Amino acid sequence: MVPIVEISELYFSYDNKNLAINNLNLTIYEKEWVCILGHNGSGKSTLAKLLIGLLEPLKGAIKVNGKILSQDTVYDIRRETGIVFQNPDNQFVGSTVADDIAFGMENQQISREEMKERIDKYIRKVRMEAYLQHEPHLLSGGQKQRVAIAGALAMNTKILIFDEATSMLDPQGREDINTLIQELKNDGDKTIISITHDINEAMLADRVIVMKDGTVMTAGSPAEILKDEALMNDCGLDVPLTVKLSQELKKYNIIDDIYVKQEDLVNSLWEYNLKK
Amino acid sequence: MLDNIKLGQYLHGDSWYYRLDPRGKLVMSTFFIVIIFMANNWITYLAATLFTLLIVLTSGVPLKYFYRSIKPIVVLIFFTFFLNLFFYRTGTPLPPLNIIINKIIVIIYGVFVALLITFRFTKVIDRYIIPKIFKITTLVFILINILLSYGLNYTEFSWSFHWIIYKNALINGGYIILRLILIISMSSLLTFTTKPTDLTLAIEHVLSPLKIFKFPVSELALMISISLRFIPTLLEETQKVLKAQTSRGADFTEGNIKDKVIQIISLLVPMFIISFKRAEELANAMEARGYIPGRKRTSLRELRWRFTDNIYVLSFILLTAFFIYFRS
Ligand SMILES: Nc1ncnc2c1ncn2[C@@H]1O[C@H](COP(=O)(O)OP(=O)(O)OP(=O)(O)O)[C@@H](O)[C@H]1O
Numbered sequence: 001m002v003p004i005v006e007i008s009e010l011y012f013s014y015d016n017k018n019l020a021i022n023n024l025n026l027t028i029y030e031k032e033w034v035c036i037l038g039h040n041g042s043g044k045s046t047l048a049k050l051l052i053g054l055l056e057p058l059k060g061a062i063k064v065n066g067k068i069l070s071q072d073t074v075y076d077i078r079r080e081t082g083i084v085f086q087n088p089d090n091q092f093v094g095s096t097v098a099d100d101i102a103f104g105m106e107n108q109q110i111s112r113e114e115m116k117e118r119i120d121k122y123i124r125k126v127r128m129e130a131y132l133q134h135e136p137h138l139l140s141g142g143q144k145q146r147v148a149i150a151g152a153l154a155m156n157t158k159i160l161i162f163d164e165a166t167s168m169l170d171p172q173g174r175e176d177i178n179t180l181i182q183e184l185k186n187d188g189d190k191t192i193i194s195i196t197h198d199i200n201e202a203m204l205a206d207r208v209i210v211m212k213d214g215t216v217m218t219a220g221s222p223a224e225i226l227k228d229e230a231l232m233n234d235c236g237l238d239v240p241l242t243v244k245l246s247q248e249l250k251k252y253n254i255i256d257d258i259y260v261k262q263e264d265l266v267n268s269l270w271e272y273n274l275k276k
Numbered sequence: 277m278l279d280n281i282k283l284g285q286y287l288h289g290d291s292w293y294y295r296l297d298p299r300g301k302l303v304m305s306t307f308f309i310v311i312i313f314m315a316n317n318w319i320t321y322l323a324a325t326l327f328t329l330l331i332v333l334t335s336g337v338p339l340k341y342f343y344r345s346i347k348p349i350v351v352l353i354f355f356t357f358f359l360n361l362f363f364y365r366t367g368t369p370l371p372p373l374n375i376i377i378n379k380i381i382v383i384i385y386g387v388f389v390a391l392l393i394t395f396r397f398t399k400v401i402d403r404y405i406i407p408k409i410f411k412i413t414t415l416v417f418i419l420i421n422i423l424l425s426y427g428l429n430y431t432e433f434s435w436s437f438h439w440i441i442y443k444n445a446l447i448n449g450g451y452i453i454l455r456l457i458l459i460i461s462m463s464s465l466l467t468f469t470t471k472p473t474d475l476t477l478a479i480e481h482v483l484s485p486l487k488i489f490k491f492p493v494s495e496l497a498l499m500i501s502i503s504l505r506f507i508p509t510l511l512e513e514t515q516k517v518l519k520a521q522t523s524r525g526a527d528f529t530e531g532n533i534k535d536k537v538i539q540i541i542s543l544l545v546p547m548f549i550i551s552f553k554r555a556e557e558l559a560n561a562m563e564a565r566g567y568i569p570g571r572k573r574t575s576l577r578e579l580r581w582r583f584t585d586n587i588y589v590l591s592f593i594l595l596t597a598f599f600i601y602f603r604s
C-alpha cells in the first residue's frame with residue numbers, strides 16, 4: 001500500500017485560542033476509500049480545507065502524493081485533488097450548470113472538445129442532463145450538490161474529497177452517488193476521502209476514521225467501528241439497522257455475533273436455519 | 277416587494293438578431309451611440325430612425341419591451357426637452373404665444389410642486405420619499421433658472437414675463453428626444469437578445485487588447501459574471517432576512533425618515549455579513565478548483581463570427597457614410 005496523504009502532528013486554530021485541529025496524525029493509502037465520521041464541530045471540514053491548502057496549519061506537515069504541502073506545491077496538489085464542499089450554494093461559480101462543471105477544467109487548461117465530452121459524461125452520472133443550461137438560482141440544494149459533484153469528478157483528479165457532499169440528496173440520489181464512487185474506485189486509481197454523517201455510506205468504505213475534538217479518535221474497518229454503539233453515539237450517529245437487528249437476535253441466541261454487512265447477517269441467519 | 281425586479285433583461289427568443297455574434301452586437305451598439313451624434317438634420321435623423329426601426333421590427337422582440345425600457349426615463353426626456361427650450365436662445369423666435377404658454381407652464385409647475393409638498397406633509401406613510409425629493413429639487417432648480425435668466429432684467433420680469441421660444445429650440449428638443457429613444461432602443465435590443473454570459477464573454481474579447489497594458493481583462497470578466505450570477509441569490513437572501521425581521525416584529529412599510537433609516541440598516545447589516553461570508557466561501561471554492569488569478573485558462577464557451585455578422589457591421593458603416601454625406 002502506497003501512502004498518498006500523510007499528515008503528522010497537525011495543529012490548527014481559527015482564533016489562536018481553541019484548537020480546531022489538535023495533534024492529528026493520519027495516513028491515507030492510494031486507491032483507498034476512507035470515510036471520516038465525527039460530531040458537529042469535530043474539525044472534519046477544517047481538515048479538508050487544510051488538505052488542499054486553503055488554511056495554513058499552525059504546526060505539522062501534510063504530504064500529498066509525495067509532495068509536502070507548501071506555497072510552492074499547493075497549486076500542484078490542488079490539480080490532483082478535487083473537493084466538494086458542504087454548502088452547495090457558495091461553490092457554484094459558473095452562470096449555468098455547464099459553465100460550473102467546466103470551471104475546474106478551464107483552470108486545468110483542458111481543451112474545449114475534451115471539456116464538452118467530460119461534461120456530457122458526468123452530467124449523466126449525476127442525472128442532471130436535463131438541466132445543462134439552467135442557472136444556479138433555479139436549482140434546488142440537492143441539484144446544486146449533484147452539479148458540484150460532477151464538477152469535481154470532471155477534473156479527473158487522483159484524490160477526491162467529499163465534505164458532506166450528499167447531505168441534501170434524497171436516499172435514491174445518495175445511493176446513486178455511492179455506487180458512482182464505488183465504480184470510480186474499482187476502475188480507476190482514485191483515492192476517496194468522504195466526510196459524512198451517513199452510515200450507509202460509511203458501511204461501503206474501506207476504512208472509517210472517527211474524529212473528535214480535532215483529532216483522530218479511532219480508525220478501523222466499517223465492521224469494527226460501526227458496531228460500537230457507544231462510539232457511534234459519541235459521533236451523534238446511530239448504529240446501522242443490521243447492527244441493531246443482530247443485537248436483538250443475539251439476545252435470543254439466534255446468532256452469536258454482531259454483523260454490520262447485510263449479507264453477513266443474512267448468511268448467519270441461513271446457517272441458523274440450517275442448524276435447526 | 278422584490279418579486280418585480282427582473283434580472284438581466286434577456287428575453288428568450290430566436291431571430292437573426294439573436295444569432296449574431298455578441299462581440300459584433302456589443303461593438304456596433306456602442307458605435308451607434310457615437311455616430312448618432314453626427315446626425316443633425318431631418319434627413320440624417322430620418323435615416324437613423326428607419327435604420328433602428330428596421331432592426332427593431334425584425335429582431336423578434338415585442339415592441340412593448342422597448343416601451344418598458346423607455347418609460348423610466350420619460351421624465352428625464354421631458355426635463356431635457358424643457359431645459360432645452362429655456363436655454364437654447366438663438367435663431368428665429370416663434371410668434372409670441374408666450375403669455376398664455378407661460379401662464380400654463382407656471383401653473384402646471386406650481387400645482388405639481390404644491391401637490392408634491394402637500395402630499396409629503398399630509399401623508400405620514402410615504403414610500404417613495406427619495407424620488408420625490410429628487411423631483412422637487414429638479415423643479416426648484418428649473419424654476420430658479422427661469423427666474424435667474426429673466427430676473428436679471430427686472431423690466432422684463434413680471435408675472436406675465438415674456439418667454440420667447442425659439443424655433444430651433446423646439447426642433448433641437450425634438451431631436452434630443454428622438455436621439456435618446458433611438459439610443460435606448462438599440463442598447464435595450466442588445467441586452468434583450470444577448471445572454472449575460474455571452475455579453476460578458478464579448479466584453480472580455482473586446483477588451484482583450486488591454487491585456488498588453490496588464491489590464492486584468494479576464495479577471496474583470498469573471499468578476500462581472502460572478503456578480504451577475506450572485507444577484508438572484510442575494511435577492512433571495514434579502515427576502516429571507518426581510519421575512520425573518522418581519523416575523524420578529526419589524527415593520528418595513530410604515531414610519532418616518534428616521535424609522536426608515538433604522539429599517540434599512542437592520543436589513544443592510546445582515547446582508548453585508550452574508551455577502552462577505554458568501555464571497556469568502558466562493559473564493560475558497562474557486563481556489564480549491566485550481567483557479568489562479570492571472571493564469572491562462574481555456575474556455576468552454578466560444579463565439580462564432582458568421583457571414584451575417586459581416587453584413588451587420590457593414591450596414592453600420594454604410595449608415596455612417598450616409599451621415600457624413602448628408603449632415604449639414
Ligand atoms: N471560519 C471559522 N472561524 C472560526 N471558527 C471556525 C470556523 N469554521 C469552523 N470553526 C470552528 O472550528 C471547529 C471545527 O469546525 P469544522 O467546520 O471543521 O467542523 P465539522 O466537523 O466540519 O462539523 P460539521 O459536521 O458541522 O460540518 C468548530 O469548533 C468551529 O466552531
Ligand SMILES: [Mg+2]
Nearest residue numbers: 044045046086
Ligand atoms: Mg463540516
